[in-house]
Amino acid sequence: MGKYVIKRLILMVFTFLIILTMCFVLIKLLPLPAVKSMGRDVKLVLARREAMGYNKPILVQYGLYWKHLFQGDMGLGEQMYYGLEVVDVFFTKLPYSVVVNLYSILMAIPLGLLFGIYAALRKNHWQDHVVSTMVMLFISVPSYVWAFLVQYILCYKTGWFSLTVASRETTEFFSWAMFKSMFPAVLSLGIYTIAGLTRFTRAELSEVLTGDYLRLARTKGLTRSQAVVRHAMRNAMVPILPMILSEFIGILGGSLIIESVFAIPGIGALFVQSVNLRDYNFFMADTFFYTFIGLLSGLVIDLSYGFIDPRIKMGAR
């Protein structure tokens, strides 16, 4: 087990480094954006670029990049947030993404599990068909369509919720006002998670429910609910829990689409902005972050199997 974890970690670091190097080189190969916006001193900007080493060979810059990275420095804003530290801006944006996602997951997990279990227990009854059809619908229809629908109904037609997210200057992250302003976004994000979790839970649990040991449990006198809770659920949880875990890691990544539709100033919006304005420092920081999150969540899923179910031997062929 320990050996497998170390092997996976080394592989992850290795992959991470290669991806980062590739992205760095590709970004540095792009021409720097022209300095022509109003009110900016061209000479000053060029001089600053020289001082930041933008004119050095790419390999030298790459070395510098790592040197600065270990000092917690990812450069300054070039085309947006002029002169501000990328890391600082990034960490003021991150909480918005995290909070929205956190709310949606906290809403989605119990509901998803509940619907999934219900559908599995009522398999091939009409309740199951209703749930399955809904899941099908919610998973197939793109998330932005749900977002538009939620926005149209909750924000325009009924006017119950505001269009934009409350500012941090006026309220705290974990306050009622913030939750209320975020609710449409939370709902549109949650729909998809609920549907995914329901489908997964239903599939796993209904497979477990056909097992022989469950029949034995019923034969030895356990009630149906006892058998389901004590035997079926525990086994069904083996693949479900890693999925929930990965959802929790995924909340860091945010959602590009939802943040764009509901104008949430999170890191997804930051990424889109950095692409449109060609700010390479921000772009690099976001790439760094997204890659890391992706790798981490894959790793956690794989490793968690071993922790959750001692019968699973990690790394065994």
Add this chain to the structure above:
Amino acid sequence: MNEKILKQYADLPKEKFALVQSGEKISDKKLATKPIGSFKDAMIRFRKNKSSVAAAIIILILFLYSMIVPLVSPYDVSFRDGYYKMLLPRSETFAFLGWDGCKVQNETQAGYDYLSSIGYELGDSAVKDVREVYQDAKGTTYYKLYVDSYDKVGFIYVDLTKAEYQALQKYQNENNIQVIYPLPANYKTDFIAVSNGANLWYELQSDAASNQGMSAHHDENGNPVFVPNYHTSSNPTRADYESLRIEGDNGGADGETWYTYAAKNQSGYRARVLYREYYHYVNGFYPNHLLGTNQHGQDIFACLAYAARLSFLLAISVSIINFVIGIVYGAIEGYYGGAVDLILERISDILYNVPFIVVATLFQMHLANKVGPLVSLLFAFVLTGWIGIAHRVRTQFYRFKNQEYILAARTLGASDMRLIFRHILPNSLGTIITATVLIIPGVIFSESMLSYLGIISLETSGLTSIGTMLANGQAYVSTFPHIIAVPSVFISLLEISFNLFGNGLRDAFNPTLRGADE
């Protein structure tokens, strides 16, 4: 010695062979049914799945729509109209179902007068129905009107050169259609004051303060009375107008009061035209937008077809390329195994972990200027898209490559290529085809997402994409929801159908997985 004998038998002439049992009666039973191959078997199973068949039909309809409409529609993406903007969906055949391009809106007295005056000159009105008249607490009267979004445009001023002006008059004479209408008396000022001043042809009330200066005269019941307020002149052919005249324009009581139809200006003539007829004159057809228009005056029905065609072509090419690369890569990995597998697996592992959004962006930044945004997007999808298929193929190869029948084929001298493509690959073709088909909705979704976010821009060079249409409509979610609803419904329908279709295919190819959702 041995070789000699072999050689002797190598070139036996055909005549030396004779069938042993040719004279005897064969008592074997002839095969009564046709042989059913695995594909045919799968198709039979697929056809039993009603929802999947329905989904396949819907996909086919959407596909045909995206292919045929760009060929036959008079509109295309570059067709923009400055006046017929944000029109509501209208179908001439199904107008009675409420699909008539009309909408309920609340107006003040001035607004009611204005809307009902449009088209009054030709015996028509933009107001199709007055649903309700009510007064607020202050006693101001409001009208709930059912207004035609096409007729609402009414009249516009156009600046024509002399040649254009004469051609338009000639057109009027030949077809007996009134396009040019008299100028209002205050055309010089109201053109500046309000952009739609060409519609203010009637006398406005002097009592400007209480009526916003735009309401008409009213009779004792409060109904508007439109008194024409045209610019007149004693010269019937003023501004070189020698064509049809509207009713009532007969020189007036004194025989010298003729309406003026145009005014000369620096570049030629300014005329007031009925936009519907002028549109017909310019384009050769009357406006009819089945799904309305957006804020640029583009026909949504045609734009959607163009966008869908782009999505389909992109998605289908991506899935074909991924299919080929995935099979070759996965086959090499799975068949040769060992060090080859290890190295190739690491490469695909690394590629797999690069966030797609980053790949798409980098390709866009590097290649879009050289090969165009569409091709660079194709590259981005191909770069990582084949990994899933390669992985499936690899798994299948590991499963089959050590089985006895492969060993038998190898013993008979089958080459590597023959083993791969004849003996192992067909086993896994079902799952691979399913995976390949399911690439299509994924690509369509990702493409629409990227263009919606503005990360890729496909709007240049006469293209449009579903994402661009969604982004266009977002500013009008509250006022004109149809702009965003149409592409949303289209893509939802497409994704649902593809999912059902994919499930059906999977069940058909692999009945043991029936009902499983993954």
